[in-house]
Amino acid sequence: MTEKQLQAFMQQLDNDLLDEELHPSMSDLEIDVDAIRQKTFAKLNKERLKMKRKRLYPLLAASLVAVVCVSSVYASDISDFVKSFFPQKAIYSTIVAGEAFYLETPLPLDGSNKLETVMFTETSLEMTLTFPLAEDKLPEITIVTEEGHHYKPGGYGYEGDHLLLSFWNETDENYLFAPTNAFEMIIEENSYAVRLTESTSVVNNGEIKAAENTPIDWIRVGYQKTTDGVHLLTNFDDPELRLVNIGEPEYQDVTQMFINESETSIIGSSTSPMVKPLLGYDDENNVYPYSMVENAVGRPITQFQAQVPEGKRIQLKIPSLIVGYQKSFDSFDVTIPEMNEGIILDHEIDLQLQKMVLQHIKRTSSTTAELTFAVNTGGSNGVTVRDVDFYSKDVDSGESVWKGNTCTMTITFEEDMASASFDVNWPNFEVKGDWTLMIE
Numbered sequence: 001m002t003e004k005q006l007q008a009f010m011q012q013l014d015n016d017l018l019d020e021e022l023h024p025s026m027s028d029l030e031i032d033v034d035a036i037r038q039k040t041f042a043k044l045n046k047e048r049l050k051m052k053r054k055r056l057y058p059l060l061a062a063s064l065v066a067v068v069c070v071s072s073v074y075a076s077d078i079s080d081f082v083k084s085f086f087p088q089k090a091i092y093s094t095i096v097a098g099e100a101f102y103l104e105t106p107l108p109l110d111g112s113n114k115l116e117t118v119m120f121t122e123t124s125l126e127m128t129l130t131f132p133l134a135e136d137k138l139p140e141i142t143i144v145t146e147e148g149h150h151y152k153p154g155g156y157g158y159e160g161d162h163l164l165l166s167f168w169n170e171t172d173e174n175y176l177f178a179p180t181n182a183f184e185m186i187i188e189e190n191s192y193a194v195r196l197t198e199s200t201s202v203v204n205n206g207e208i209k210a211a212e213n214t215p216i217d218w219i220r221v222g223y224q225k226t227t228d229g230v231h232l233l234t235n236f237d238d239p240e241l242r243l244v245n246i247g248e249p250e251y252q253d254v255t256q257m258f259i260n261e262s263e264t265s266i267i268g269s270s271t272s273p274m275v276k277p278l279l280g281y282d283d284e285n286n287v288y289p290y291s292m293v294e295n296a297v298g299r300p301i302t303q304f305q306a307q308v309p310e311g312k313r314i315q316l317k318i319p320s321l322i323v324g325y326q327k328s329f330d331s332f333d334v335t336i337p338e339m340n341e342g343i344i345l346d347h348e349i350d351l352q353l354q355k356m357v358l359q360h361i362k363r364t365s366s367t368t369a370e371l372t373f374a375v376n377t378g379g380s381n382g383v384t385v386r387d388v389d390f391y392s393k394d395v396d397s398g399e400s401v402w403k404g405n406t407c408t409m410t411i412t413f414e415e416d417m418a419s420a421s422f423d424v425n426w427p428n429f430e431v432k433g434d435w436t437l438m439i440e
Helices: 003-010 015-026 038-044 059-070
Strands: 088-091 094-097 100-102 114-121 125-130 141-145 150-159 162-169 182-187 190-195 219-225 229-236 241-246 254-260 266-270 278-281 287-292 303-305 314-325 328-335 342-350 355-363 368-375 383-391 397-403 406-412 419-439
Touching: 088 100, 088 229, 094 114, 094 229, 114 190, 219 314, 219 419, 229 241, 229 314, 229 419, 254 383, 328 342, 328 355, 383 397, 383 406
Parallel strands: none
Antiparallel strands: 088 094, 100 114, 114 125, 125 162, 141 150, 141 182, 150 162, 182 190, 219 229, 229 303, 241 314, 254 266, 254 397, 278 287, 278 314, 287 303, 314 419, 328 419, 342 355, 355 368, 368 406, 383 419, 397 406
16 A cells, blocks of 8 residues: 555544544554455545644554454454464465565576475575485575575475475574565575565455364464365464474374584484374264365465365364474583493473473493483473474484483483583474364
C-alpha cells in the first residue's frame, strides 16, 4: 500500500474510531498489508471525513494498516489464539516466525545446473541445487547480502542429483540470519544474483482453528484447512523454542556421533527425527493416515495430506511435538580416569524444559572412556529429552546413545590425554500433549 493509497483510505474513516479503537488495540501488531477485507472496510467506513496530513505519521498509520489487513472483523472479535500466529508466515508447507523469503521459480546456473529452492528466515538459510559433486567434494560456496553478511554451508546432503545445503552465519559465527529478498551467490569463480519473494502471513491464508485444550499450556496448536489436508500451526510462549517435527518419533532411541576430522572439520550424524503418520478418525471410527506432503521446501514440514471422503468430520490426533533450542546451555570438564577406574561427577545440566545429570565417567580402554547420564531428572510435565549435542574439541570422537532415562556417551582420545572439556548444545525434546483437531 502506497502512502497516497493509505491517505485516501484514511480520509474515509471515522476520527473517533481511529483514536479510540484502532490505535490502542492494534498498534503492537505487524501484519501483511496485502489482504484488505471488504467486511472490515464496510464497518470502518462510516462517513467521509477529511483528516490532516500529520495524522498519517507514524503510529496511527501503522495501527490502521494492522486493522484493515488482519481480518474481516474487528480486533475485539479476534481471539488471543489467532493473534498468537500474527507474526508467523508460511513458505510452502513450513511455518516460520518473522520475515521469510523463498525462491518462486528455479534459477538457471551454469550448464544444466539450477538453484531449485531457497528458504531464508531468521533461523535458517536452506537451498536445494541440481549440482553434481566432483569426488563428493563440496565446492566453495558463499552467500553475500547487501548488508554485508556472509553465509557459508554449515552442512550438506545429497539425494539423487540434488544437493541440499544448510548455511551458517560466518560473519557473526552463529546460526542467526538477517533474511533479505536479494543476495549474491558465489560458487567457486561464478557469481549469481538471486531474488526472492516474501512469504505471506498465515493469518491471511484462511481461518485458523484451535486444537482441543491440553495440559501443555505453553504451546498453542491449530490448523488451516487445505485442498487435501491441513496446514498445522504451532506457537510457543518461549520465542527461542523451535519446532523440529510434528508427531510421535519413528525412533524412540537416538544415536549421535561426531568425529574431529581436523582442526576445522567435524563430521556429525544423528538418528533422524522422522515421525509416524498422524491419524484421523471419522464419526464411524474409520482411520485416515495424514502424512507430510512430498517435495516440500524447508524444515520442519507442517502441511499434511490424507485421502478423506468429502463431507467427513475428522478428529485428527497429534500425540507429540518434537521441539528444540538452537543455543548452548552448559559446559563441563572431565578428568580421564586410570584404566578400568571410574570417577563420580554428579553434575546437573539444566536444559530449561528438562534436566539431566552427568553421573560418572569410566575408562574402558587405553583410548576410550564412557560417560553416563541420568536423563529427565526434573522439568516440565509431558516433556522428555530426545537428544543433546555434546561436543568436545579435545577428543577424537564421541558417540551418544539415548534410551529412555539414560544416555551413554563413548569417547575416543589419545592415550596420554588427562582431561577434556565438553559443550552442551542444541537439545531436542518430545512434548506429549495429545492434541486433538476437529476438522470439518
